Amino acid sequence: MIGWIILGMVLLFFCVILLRTLFFRPEEKTPQEISSIALNEEKIVSDMVDMIRCKTVSDREESQVDRAEFARFEALLQERFPKIHTACHLEKIGKTGLLYHLPGDSHEKPTVLMSHYDVVPVDEAGWDRPAFEGLIEDGCIWGRGTLDTKGTLCGVTEALEMLLTDGYRPKQDLYLSFSGEEEIDGNSCAEIVSYLEEKGIVPALVLDEGGAVVQNVFPGMKEECALVGVGEKGGLNLQFTLASEGGHASTPPVNTICGKLAKAMCKIEKKPFSYQLTPPVKKMFDTLGRHSNFLFRMIFANLWCFAPVLDLYGRLCGGEINALLRTTVAITRMEGSRAYNVLPSKASFAANLRLLGKDNIQSAKEYLHRVIGNKKVQIDVVNGMNPSIYSDTDCEGWDTLKTAISQTWPEAVVSPYLMLACSDSRHYCRISDKVYRFSAMRLSKEERASIHGNNERIPIPTLLKTVEFYVRLLQMI
Ligand SMILES: [Zn+2]
Numbered sequence: 001m002i003g004w005i006i007l008g009m010v011l012l013f014f015c016v017i018l019l020r021t022l023f024f025r026p027e028e029k030t031p032q033e034i035s036s037i038a039l040n041e042e043k044i045v046s047d048m049v050d051m052i053r054c055k056t057v058s059d060r061e062e063s064q065v066d067r068a069e070f071a072r073f074e075a076l077l078q079e080r081f082p083k084i085h086t087a088c089h090l091e092k093i094g095k096t097g098l099l100y101h102l103p104g105d106s107h108e109k110p111t112v113l114m115s116h117y118d119v120v121p122v123d124e125a126g127w128d129r130p131a132f133e134g135l136i137e138d139g140c141i142w143g144r145g146t147l148d149t150k151g152t153l154c155g156v157t158e159a160l161e162m163l164l165t166d167g168y169r170p171k172q173d174l175y176l177s178f179s180g181e182e183e184i185d186g187n188s189c190a191e192i193v194s195y196l197e198e199k200g201i202v203p204a205l206v207l208d209e210g211g212a213v214v215q216n217v218f219p220g221m222k223e224e225c226a227l228v229g230v231g232e233k234g235g236l237n238l239q240f241t242l243a244s245e246g247g248h249a250s251t252p253p254v255n256t257i258c259g260k261l262a263k264a265m266c267k268i269e270k271k272p273f274s275y276q277l278t279p280p281v282k283k284m285f286d287t288l289g290r291h292s293n294f295l296f297r298m299i300f301a302n303l304w305c306f307a308p309v310l311d312l313y314g315r316l317c318g319g320e321i322n323a324l325l326r327t328t329v330a331i332t333r334m335e336g337s338r339a340y341n342v343l344p345s346k347a348s349f350a351a352n353l354r355l356l357g358k359d360n361i362q363s364a365k366e367y368l369h370r371v372i373g374n375k376k377v378q379i380d381v382v383n384g385m386n387p388s389i390y391s392d393t394d395c396e397g398w399d400t401l402k403t404a405i406s407q408t409w410p411e412a413v414v415s416p417y418l419m420l421a422c423s424d425s426r427h428y429c430r431i432s433d434k435v436y437r438f439s440a441m442r443l444s445k446e447e448r449a450s451i452h453g454n455n456e457r458i459p460i461p462t463l464l465k466t467v468e469f470y471v472r473l474l475q476m477i
Contacts, residue, residue, distance in 0.1 A: 049134030096180025210437020229437030234355030
């Protein structure tokens, strides 16, 4: 009798799993009315080339920054986008902030389109073509910043200039918010936000760089997806230190401080932070999981029972899925004695944490203290920031963005996701819960790898699509 009951329960369990998997189907796509947009390709390409020729390289060391190049970039914007400079009020804020304001019919639901025009340095030796000449070869514009993110800056400005030429006036206020020190966590963007905050402006849509139109990034899914960041993980740098009497290496103690720190590191790696399913990741699994193959659909449709499987997969494999599901710890630096035969009087290691969900700077530090279990190991916070708030996906701003994406890349499945990196957009979370992170470009794996790396370049059709996207977005706001 008991045997039958157990068998019945097992069968019921499998039926539930199977039915939930079968009903976990993609949402019906609303067919989009796609109007064609005529673009002035020659102008767009020539503007982009000249933007790349401005060597707006950021550096934490001010003496290394060539301010004349930044001034050249500003002057280029004035020269190439006369309509924008006539129709908009331009406010220069902080060291590099440029805030353009185009009044709309209403001031109630302003939109902010963000970008940054500074770039990271290049290692010229690793490049096959020059990084700041804007060379065009095989239909690609070469150069640092083409993808990160003068490409989107060019997209916004070209689209607005073109629409203004045709007599465009937005229904709602529009702001273009550009910073020239995003890559070094500079203050310009934060100062722009403070300026808007003082004026009591609450944006109904903020768009900054972030996800993109990508393929083969989600388990078991072949279709393209457009990933829109609706939140960011936090970041935290910690320093772990142990001190000793020092001494000669010929008469060492049984356990050296380096050995003790090594033990601490092993403990940290063996005890990862706990699994958390945050709202952006849950929404991403619910949207993209429906497009996965049967095995992954079964998992994503039944997270109520497969969450431990996902947790284990993350623990064992690391990488992106793991980073979406927990606070991660990467041990990045170690320091002991400077000589082979001297016991260090002080040894240390450092870790870079990416905070998720409920974890914050204080709780993460306390957790690692407990894991290490050695009170003598001193843990110091070097710097850090807590995870961002999560943006709303049940609002007009999100719907507008989703429509503009679907009209530009009709094949792509639009999905919320959680950004693992940090961007300037987090400053806007102070004044809006409708902050989205999407770099309006279709990017291959190689192209994504060239961001902050070697041989960064943008195919011209990719750039034209970016302009198209902004034209559609602007027409809707
Ligand atoms: Zn960037």
